[in-house]
Structures are given as structure tokens and as C-alpha cells.
Amino acid sequence: MDILTCVKRVPNTGEKIVLTDDKQAVDASGLGFTVSPHEECAVEEAIQQVEQHGGTATVLTLGPEDASDELVTAVARGADEPVLLEAPDTSADPMATADAIVDYIESRGDGEVPFDVLLFGNESADAGNYQVGVRVANALGLPCVTGIKDIELEDTTATAKREVSGGWEVFEVPLPAVISVKEGINHPRYASMRGRMQARRTPIETVEVDLAGDERFEMVELEVPETEAAEAEILGDSADAASAVVDILEELEVL
Amino acid sequence: MVLALVEHVEGEPLEESLQMLTLAREIAEAEGESVHGVAFGDGVDGLTDRLEDAGLEVLYMVSLDGIDRYAPIAWAASLEQLADETDPAAVLAAGTDRGNEVLAHIGARNDLPVVANCLSVEVGETYTLERQRWGGSLIEHARLRAGPKVMSVALHELPIESAGSGAPTVESFTPELTEVEHLVTVDRFEESEEEGISLTDANVVIGGGRGVGNAEDFDKLEELAELIGAAVGSSRAAVNEGWRPHDDQIGQTGAKISPELYIAAGISGAVQHMVGCKGSKHLLAINTDPEAGIIQKANWAVLGDLHEVIPAITEEIRRRQGE
Incomplete structure (x- = not known):
């Protein structure tokens, strides 16, 4: 199984999101970067499937040179081949992002998709547009399933499960296929310091991309919504507060 | 149109x-x-x-x-x-x-x-x-x-x-x-075997975070939940520690809950978690750290150790029920 996993570099968030002065981005100077949780799981899924079936786990990201840190992490976890589509930043719109990924895939195959599975996160943590995987699938003429939390691969088919209220919807699609996954599909392993040191020696295939950007959709600015400054009523600082808590449970009629 | x-x-x-x-x-x-x-x-x-x-x-x-x-x-x-x-x-x-x-x-x-x-x-x-x-x-x-x-x-x-x-x-x-x-259609539906009330349907949810400290101490939350018919959830941190399954995770990449009351115990209030519980009508935070972000978003707070406070709540409910 040759699997391509596409990940997006996003800022870490703690208890508060801080914007840059021009309100065009999240200020990542404090907490640094990571990849979206769904995509951490996509990388883990690729590694596990390759461990089980053999093949190659390729990991791709689109962004500036710094974004290759996330590729190093993926390689330290067990991915084989890192690919950086080098662009000025990670904020490309979903159409331009999908185009760049499709161009790369087409450049690698002789008219055929050179992977059995293309894995994506269901949606990026930051922009949350829910569509890059679908756009790539459509452009390449591949079947696509999204929101997947269980994958079984056989020679020519994938069985993929999506969680819905009360159970699971099960899809069966022919390979190659695009599958976007959700956190919970597996438990991502940590990258050890040693693994990370070794991963830094893995050469990264770097392709410069020219992002056209779609003028039909334009971000103006970001805003942190104002939350009502709730004044929490302090009920106590020990087990003695239990009585006050139960009073509230009774008041809310939830007992 | x-x-x-x-x-x-x-x-x-x-x-x-x-x-x-x-x-x-x-x-x-x-x-x-x-x-x-x-x-x-x-x-x-x-x-x-x-x-x-x-x-x-x-x-x-x-x-x-x-x-x-x-x-x-x-x-x-x-x-x-x-x-x-x-x-x-x-x-x-x-x-x-x-x-x-x-x-x-x-x-x-x-x-x-x-x-x-x-x-x-x-x-x-x-x-x-x-x-x-x-x-x-x-x-x-x-x-x-x-x-x-x-x-x-x-x-x-x-x-x-x-x-x-x-x-x-x-x-x-x-x-x-x-x-x-x-080409792409749902082939079949498989019912899940989960028991108990789900996070998204529960009237009261009790969430545990890193402050719970280990998997075993979630029993304290479970005991209270069982007594009042609540569901137990957790933060992403607790799931990453391996203390709870991902199905229990409340947050941006987990369940989005909207109970009448959410009791958040040992949870600091990271953005990832808060977007999953912002639909809660009321929020009660139990945390030893008065500076924890979740305190500012709570209606009520107990600034104490959940390992003592949660069992005390369970005991108090039992006492009142016994009267």
C-alpha cells in the first residue's frame, strides 16, 4: 500500500487565541505550531497500514520552509518520504491547496495516481473548510469518503466507517481512494527525541508551488468573539462546598 | 431563490x-x-x-x-x-x-x-x-x-x-x-454497542481532565454520574494520556455537548475543549487553580481538589436521598 497523507501546519492554541496586529492570522509566536489533530491521526493511520500491508507512507504539507518541522515529526513517528510544497505561507484557500496537491500527484504518475490511498484530516483545525480532500478526489476522478474513524484495506478495496448517531455507516470503495479521517481512529504514537534527530537527516522532496488564489472568496479579517465575562460564584475551596453544589443540582432539577 | x-x-x-x-x-x-x-x-x-x-x-x-x-x-x-x-x-x-x-x-x-x-x-x-x-x-x-x-x-x-x-x-x-x-454510497449500517447515556444526549455531563491524574480516579466521576444519570466525558489531555477512550472526548475534535449542566473537573479550559462544551447551559468548574481559564467561563466554581470534592458531592446526594 502506497499512502500519501496530507497535513496542514497550524498554530498551537492554549487557553486563548491571540491574533497578529493586522488581524490576518493567529499569533503563533508564543506557542508555536503543530498539525491538526485529525491529521496527526491520518499520519498514524498511514504508518499502521504500511506496517500491516507493506508499502510507503509519504507525508506532504504545503507551506514555508519552516513547515517542514511537521514533516520531520511525521518521519520521526514512522513515515517514509516527506514532501514540502513550498509556498509563502499556509493560508492558501482550499481550491489553490487542492490544485497544488493534484499537480504534485500528477507529476509523480504517468497518467495514473501513484498511490493506493490519499489520506486527509476531515477538516483543518484552523480554517475548517471541510473540502480539500473532496476537491482533490474530484480532480483525480477518485472515490472519496470523509469523517472516517475506521479503515480496513484489502488489495483493491477500502472498507471505511463513519460514526453517526447510534452506530456506524459503512462505505466500501475501490482503490485508489481519498479518505478523510477524524481523531479517534487511532492513538498517535509520540516521536522520540532520538527519532526526531534521525528524521532530520531524511531528505525532504521540496517543490515550489505557485498559488493562484481564488478572487471569488476573500478573507477580510479575523476576530476573537467577545465572551461574556462570567463572574463565577465561588462555592468554596474544599469538600465543604459539596452542600452548595448539591443545592445547585436541586435548583437546576437535574437530580 | x-x-x-x-x-x-x-x-x-x-x-x-x-x-x-x-x-x-x-x-x-x-x-x-x-x-x-x-x-x-x-x-x-x-x-x-x-x-x-x-x-x-x-x-x-x-x-x-x-x-x-x-x-x-x-x-x-x-x-x-x-x-x-x-x-x-x-x-x-x-x-x-x-x-x-x-x-x-x-x-x-x-x-x-x-x-x-x-x-x-x-x-x-x-x-x-x-x-x-x-x-x-x-x-x-x-x-x-x-x-x-x-x-x-x-x-x-x-x-x-x-x-x-x-x-x-x-x-x-x-x-x-x-x-x-x-460510486460512493453507504453500504450498510452497524449499530454501536455502547451502553448508558451518550455525551450528546445527557442532561448532566461530568468531564475530567489532566487534574484527575490517572485512569483509576475517573471511577470517582463515574460513581457520581451513575448516581445522578449523568455521562462522563474528558478533555483531549486525558485521552492523550490514555486514561479514557477517544469516544469520551469533549472538544473541537471530539463530542460537542449541550447539557443543562456541565461539571468540569480538573480541566484547565483550553480552546480545543471549550468549543466542545460551549453549548452547555450552565458550567460548574472544580479546579485547584484559581487562575485556570475555565474559572472565568464558569457560572460556579469550587477551588478545591476534585478527588475530595467529587466524592463529597456523591456522599451529600446520598445523604439527602436517605432523608
């Missing part, structure tokens, strides 16, 4: 779809037009009655040849064919898994931008809109120029309003589908 995908479970429209229709009506009114709904599954009893107040002029009931379960591309193709006939200014769906997926297919197949999780729209030749990012902890102000405008609507942000317009005219519709459009 605004074309709106109305999702339903056996004729009962999803709340999220009814919320979406609130924005659909606003857009239609500003465009000086009407809202036409699209629902899948022909002959569904009751849906038309349940949509009597939804302000729909027409409801298309779509049946698909040879497909009786969810099929994202076939759904997208159906909406496209209806759009070809009706030339809508906008195509809307709720920002559910299905809604976002179907709209993404429409965008991909027709080279149109798709804007996910919109909160508000100012109509003009260009739409000026607000949408959610980071699971709702950021708002993006944006402009959309394409036609038709393809947008999903953020969940649980808009009210369900009665438009009191009477039942829609029902029209049956069967699209012509290609082989590709038949």
Missing part, C-alpha cells in the same frame, strides 16, 4: 437544518425571493407537516434510483440538477458532516468556492459574511463573489424561528445519475 438541503431522520427534520433555514430565509428575503427545500427519501411521512412553519415555498422530495442510503455525490448531483432548473442565488446546508461534505462536492464539481460554517450574511452582489474558524473560537469576516453562493451554516448558533407560511408545495424529483455518482 435559495436552495436549502433539509436533513431529516425518518421525517423529523434535524434541529441543525431548522437553524440553517433561519439564515436561508434571511438571505431569500434580502434577495427578494423564496426558499426551496430539498430532502432525500421519497414518501417520507410527516416531513411536510413538520416543515409547515419553516417558510418553504417548495419542498423537493428526491428519490434516487437504486440508492436508499446516504450517497454524498448523488446528493450533490441532485442539488446541482435542481439548481440548473431553478437558478438559485445561494445553495445552503447545515454545517453537519453530511452538509459540509455534499456542499464540498458541489464546489469541487462546479469549480465554485464553498464557505463552511457561516454565522451571518449581508446580501449584495458580493456577500459580506461571518463564518466560524477554530471550531467557533474565532470569527472570520469574508467576502464571497461567486454565483451561486454555496454556504454551510454553523451549528447551534442561530435560533429556530417560525415563519408561519403554511405547508410547502411538494414536488417529487428523480435525478439522472451517472456511474460515478453511484
Whole structure:
């Protein structure tokens, strides 16, 4: 199984999101970067499937040179081949992002998709547009399933499960296929310091991309919504507060 | 005209779809037009009655040849064919898994931008809109120029309003589908074996975070939950520690809960977690750290050790029940 996993570099968030002065981005100077949780799981899924079936786990990201840190992490976890589509930043719109990924895939195959599975996160943590995987699938003429939390691969088919209220919807699609996954599909392993040191020696295939950007959709600015400054009523600082808590449970009629 | 995908479970429209229709009506009114709904599954009893107040002029009931379960591309193709006939200014769906997926297919197949999780729209030749990012902890102000405008609507942000317009005219519709459009369909449904009340249905949720300290001490939360019929959830930190399964995770990449009361124990209040519990009507935080972010967002707080406070609450309830 040759699997391509596409990940997006996003800022870490703690208890508060801080914007840059021009309100065009999240200020990542404090907490640094990571990849979206769904995509951490996509990388883990690729590694596990390759461990089980053999093949190659390729990991791709689109962004500036710094974004290759996330590729190093993926390689330290067990991915084989890192690919950086080098662009000025990670904020490309979903159409331009999908185009760049499709161009790369087409450049690698002789008219055929050179992977059995293309894995994506269901949606990026930051922009949350829910569509890059679908756009790539459509452009390449591949079947696509999204929101997947269980994958079984056989020679020519994938069985993929999506969680819905009360159970699971099960899809069966022919390979190659695009599958976007959700956190919970597996438990991502940590990258050890040693693994990370070794991963830094893995050469990264770097392709410069020219992002056209779609003028039909334009971000103006970001805003942190104002939350009502709730004044929490302090009920106590020990087990003695239990009585006050139960009073509230009774008041809310939830007992 | 605004074309709106109305999702339903056996004729009962999803709340999220009814919320979406609130924005659909606003857009239609500003465009000086009407809202036409699209629902899948022909002959569904009751849906038309349940949509009597939804302000729909027409409801298309779509049946698909040879497909009786969810099929994202076939759904997208159906909406496209209806759009070809009706030339809508906008195509809307709720920002559910299905809604976002179907709209993404429409965008991909027709080279149109798709804007996910919109909160508000100012109509003009260009739409000026607000949408959610980071699971709702950021708002993006944006402009959309394409036609038709393809947008999903953020969940649980808009009210369900009665438009009191009477039942829609029902029209049956069967699209012509290609082989590709038949390719991806739900093959079968498997029921889950979970027991107990689910996080999303529970009236009270008790969440535990890193402050719980280990897997065993979640028993204290479980004991209280069992006593009052609550569900136990956890933060992403506790899941990453391996103390709880991911199914219990509340947050941006886990369950979105909306109980009457959420008791957050040993949870600091990271953005990732708060966007999953912001639908809670009331929040009680139990935390030893008075500076924890969650204290500022709580209605009530106990600034103590959950390992002592939670068992004391359990004991106090038992005592009162014994009286």
C-alpha cells in the first residue's frame, strides 16, 4: 500500500487565541505550531497500514520552509518520504491547496495516481473548510469518503466507517481512494527525541508551488468573539462546598 | 431563490437544518425571493407537516434510483440538477458532516468556492459574511463573489424561528445519475454497542481532565454520574494520556455537548475543549487553580481538589436521598 497523507501546519492554541496586529492570522509566536489533530491521526493511520500491508507512507504539507518541522515529526513517528510544497505561507484557500496537491500527484504518475490511498484530516483545525480532500478526489476522478474513524484495506478495496448517531455507516470503495479521517481512529504514537534527530537527516522532496488564489472568496479579517465575562460564584475551596453544589443540582432539577 | 438541503431522520427534520433555514430565509428575503427545500427519501411521512412553519415555498422530495442510503455525490448531483432548473442565488446546508461534505462536492464539481460554517450574511452582489474558524473560537469576516453562493451554516448558533407560511408545495424529483455518482454510497449500517447515556444526549455531563491524574480516579466521576444519570466525558489531555477512550472526548475534535449542566473537573479550559462544551447551559468548574481559564467561563466554581470534592458531592446526594 502506497499512502500519501496530507497535513496542514497550524498554530498551537492554549487557553486563548491571540491574533497578529493586522488581524490576518493567529499569533503563533508564543506557542508555536503543530498539525491538526485529525491529521496527526491520518499520519498514524498511514504508518499502521504500511506496517500491516507493506508499502510507503509519504507525508506532504504545503507551506514555508519552516513547515517542514511537521514533516520531520511525521518521519520521526514512522513515515517514509516527506514532501514540502513550498509556498509563502499556509493560508492558501482550499481550491489553490487542492490544485497544488493534484499537480504534485500528477507529476509523480504517468497518467495514473501513484498511490493506493490519499489520506486527509476531515477538516483543518484552523480554517475548517471541510473540502480539500473532496476537491482533490474530484480532480483525480477518485472515490472519496470523509469523517472516517475506521479503515480496513484489502488489495483493491477500502472498507471505511463513519460514526453517526447510534452506530456506524459503512462505505466500501475501490482503490485508489481519498479518505478523510477524524481523531479517534487511532492513538498517535509520540516521536522520540532520538527519532526526531534521525528524521532530520531524511531528505525532504521540496517543490515550489505557485498559488493562484481564488478572487471569488476573500478573507477580510479575523476576530476573537467577545465572551461574556462570567463572574463565577465561588462555592468554596474544599469538600465543604459539596452542600452548595448539591443545592445547585436541586435548583437546576437535574437530580 | 435559495436552495436549502433539509436533513431529516425518518421525517423529523434535524434541529441543525431548522437553524440553517433561519439564515436561508434571511438571505431569500434580502434577495427578494423564496426558499426551496430539498430532502432525500421519497414518501417520507410527516416531513411536510413538520416543515409547515419553516417558510418553504417548495419542498423537493428526491428519490434516487437504486440508492436508499446516504450517497454524498448523488446528493450533490441532485442539488446541482435542481439548481440548473431553478437558478438559485445561494445553495445552503447545515454545517453537519453530511452538509459540509455534499456542499464540498458541489464546489469541487462546479469549480465554485464553498464557505463552511457561516454565522451571518449581508446580501449584495458580493456577500459580506461571518463564518466560524477554530471550531467557533474565532470569527472570520469574508467576502464571497461567486454565483451561486454555496454556504454551510454553523451549528447551534442561530435560533429556530417560525415563519408561519403554511405547508410547502411538494414536488417529487428523480435525478439522472451517472456511474460515478453511484460510486460512493453507504453500504450498510452497524449499530454501536455502547451502553448508558451518550455525551450528546445527557442532561448532566461530568468531564475530567489532566487534574484527575490517572485512569483509576475517573471511577470517582463515574460513581457520581451513575448516581445522578449523568455521562462522563474528558478533555483531549486525558485521552492523550490514555486514561479514557477517544469516544469520551469533549472538544473541537471530539463530542460537542449541550447539557443543562456541565461539571468540569480538573480541566484547565483550553480552546480545543471549550468549543466542545460551549453549548452547555450552565458550567460548574472544580479546579485547584484559581487562575485556570475555565474559572472565568464558569457560572460556579469550587477551588478545591476534585478527588475530595467529587466524592463529597456523591456522599451529600446520598445523604439527602436517605432523608
